[in-house]
Amino acid sequence: MTSPSGRMRPTHPSAHGIVDLVDAFALRTAEPGSAPGPLTGVTVASSDAEPGDLFVALQGLKAHGAAYAAAAVAAGAVAILTDDAGARLCADVRPALGVPVLVADDPRALLGDVAAWAYDYPARELVTIAVTGTNGKTTTTYFVDAALRGTHATTAVLGTVELRIGEDAIESPRTTVEAPALHALLALARERGATAATLEASSHALALGRVHGLTFDVVGFTNLQRDHLDFHGTMEGYFADKARLFAPGQARRGVVVVDDAWGRALVARAQIPVESVATHVGSPESATADWAVVEATIGLDGVGSTFGLRGPDGVVHAATSPLPGLVNVSNAALAIVLAHRAGISLADAIAGVARAHAIPGRMERVIERGDGWPLALVDYAHTPDALVLALEAVRPITPGKLIIVFGSDGDRDTGKRPLMGEIAARLADVLVVTDENPRSEVPAQIRAEILAGALAQRPAGTDIHEATSRADAIRTALELAEAEDTIIITGKGHEPTQEIAGVFHRYNDRDVLRAAVVTAQ
């Protein structure tokens, strides 16, 4: 993987005139200025500005981007696009910025279209697929990508774990990058000969227009569970933001898992053609859905599952999920239909998903059981529902005790903390409660809220431990474990850092586990 600060932009961007930008988007000019060169890129972050960029200065939650316009110009930005408030801030800069300051009423609403224009609409030359939902986005996108790879020699997959084009990848700053970065990545993908791109669309991204400026060929919905209520306010608000992906102009067709009521509501409300997929065997939805999982056998070794997928024509196809647990049967079924609707034959889609590699931090087996070692897995479950499913998936492959190491994020939905504690105390045998990403919060307070939930379920507090450092928590779990036990470390998955009090420390659960094995040898 290239360095996290590495940029993924086209190496041969085309040059546009500022006059053409003004004409194309009916912009007003606050300051005529003088562009030092043609426009070759777009950014919303001064720290990412490169020579030739249009710096789009947005009103943020904490600041107005126009406050950073001078920094962007110093880095080479050739023009500023902002709103009226931003233009006033730019007018106050002394000495004057010197570059044209352009104004739109709502620059965020234009951002995706401007970025697509600047990079010559790369998405039009790629098969594009987006997946949304609370859980399963990453897994489903990797499954879809595996299915596409049989037909498309070079693909891109853009999401939480990494930004990957072909075999070249960098760490991803978030689940869905801002629209200028997205269109730059798609332009680079096109330049490198990619013909398909699969990406995760987070609810934040949909609310903030990060995927504007392209029409996806196919979009998918996994499920909706409690998360991110700090941002969306209510479940209805969260759902409404997810539903934005299933709108004309944003996508041509959709595939929706209808196991939960939100998926069924989405099918009823979507204004694009959608197909439904029911993945709970024997559920009422499976009788009426377009596609349905009609049987599923969980691999007893915990590796994967086989299942039957009934298509709209009534024919049942034998399929495989390469990852453990029923949730991955659901993700695999969705991925197969998405890939098929993106132009892959059903047989090739099924075969491709079956071949998907291990996905970083998703039910990833880091230590295999044997030689006195317990089985140790790292999983990204960080919502109450995901935690239930993760623990239920590993229980059948655990002859001894099930040991969980977990915490909960700071500065995020606080209501889930006692729920996570209660679930862990109910479904695991031994708990080691520790920190996840405390961010600006006091770590001990977060742990106390989790422990309150755990103790409500298990008042005597038996086998409930607390560790102030995550690495210590993992080492504690290893000390407590016998060979027949399973350790599952949840919450951070692939994450390469731990955010504490504004500082991102290099940290990874898998590395700590591997280091413990090496030290013991």
Ligand SMILES: CC(=O)N[C@H]1[C@@H](OP(=O)(O)OP(=O)(O)OC[C@H]2O[C@@H](n3ccc(=O)[nH]c3=O)[C@H](O)[C@@H]2O)O[C@H](CO)[C@@H](O)[C@@H]1O[C@H](C)C(=O)N[C@@H](C)C(=O)N[C@H](CCC(=O)O)C(=O)O
């Ligand atoms: C809630 C949210 O999404 N916030 C995003 C938003 O931040 P903000 O509105 O607070 O921005 P701000 O700090 O007020 O700054 C205003 C503007 O000035 C710019 N600026 C700011 C400082 C500077 O030095 N230079 C500069 O140019 C910023 O780029 C921004 O455009 O705009 C910023 C610029 O694009 C984003 O970095 C920031 O994402 C933050 C980092 C974030 O944590 N977002 C998370 C919540 C997120 O998006 N998560 C989703 C979902 C994940 C999941 O499903 O689990 C994701 O897609 O990752």
Ligand SMILES: Nc1ncnc2c1ncn2[C@@H]1O[C@H](COP(=O)(O)OP(=O)(O)OP(=O)(O)O)[C@@H](O)[C@H]1O
């Ligand atoms: N279909 C599913 N339903 C419920 N839980 C799931 C599903 N798929 C995966 N999970 C659980 O959710 C965790 C996150 O999975 P994944 O990374 O694929 O989802 P995601 O939507 O990308 O999450 P995030 O947006 O937080 O990155 C997994 O580690 C697993 O525990």
